[in-house]
Amino acid sequence: MSIVEFAEEEAERRGSPRVTAVYLRLGAFSGVVKDALVTSFEIACADTKLEGSKLIVEEVPLVVYCSKCAERRAVSSDHWFKCPECGTDMPEILQGKELEVTALELDE
């Protein structure tokens, strides 16, 4: 289900005429590019209860697990899967694949 469809259904269910904002958690490894999402969101909102609404994106960093340090490590683009402390490869992703709607702002 698309973000717009979901938000419209929620608004309908809660008796709201208009959605003014959608809060979204977006992981660094979700496969979705933030700018492209924001642009297409605007287009997808046309002629729906979301027309003119804001998409508020919370970017979630990639967090992987270092088995040597037994620690969670937040990592970024230079070394996605290498422990910044000990240099061990860390293939296990704990966080960063999110693509989820967490809240909606609805007009009464």
Place this chain on the structure above:
Amino acid sequence: MTTQTRLVEVRQNVLKQNDVLARALRERFQKAGVFVVSMVSSPGAGKTALLEKTLTLLRGKYRVAALVGDLATENDAARLARSGAPVKQIITGTVCHLEAAMVESAMAGLNVDELDFLFIENVGNLVCPASYDLGEELRLVLMSVTEGEDKPLKYPTIFNSADVAVITKMDLAAAVEFDQAAARKNIEAVRPGMRIVHVSSKTGAGMDEYLGLFQPRKHL
């Protein structure tokens, strides 16, 4: 009159529908005893050429079929049908990737219980296919030697989502001065420990190791 606005908390994984359907497909494939392989790559990396070769080589011994996704045209299905295996084209229209629901409806005419292998060729795109589970057992990401060794660094998500990297067009490696060690290093950077195989669909080099990736579930 002023409008009151309220904030409501919800929790909805946007891709949940696809994930649920993909899980159901995976169970169905396992029950049917068919090994399902999907292929992703940029446009022109050689998915169709490799798949045609794959179907031709496996067909002598196994029952194979393929689903192939494209935005438009049935050209790839026509090309793959030369292998003699059943092939179905999935036309996605404006959609830049395959989704589990498209695989499910394309399977309608195929009897998966009577297959050993089903191959799914995704739309040529290194971005969106990463997010959609298709219920496959093995996902191959193809990268041709002509694309540059840094492809994995530019598209880390899709390389990370795949199980095996297949370097294609190895017959051109010398001509384009392909740096195998650099490619390996870049793949390792986005998916540590990823298995890498090198093939040429044209000369057949590397095909034995590549075909060894596919394990039939049914006893012959």
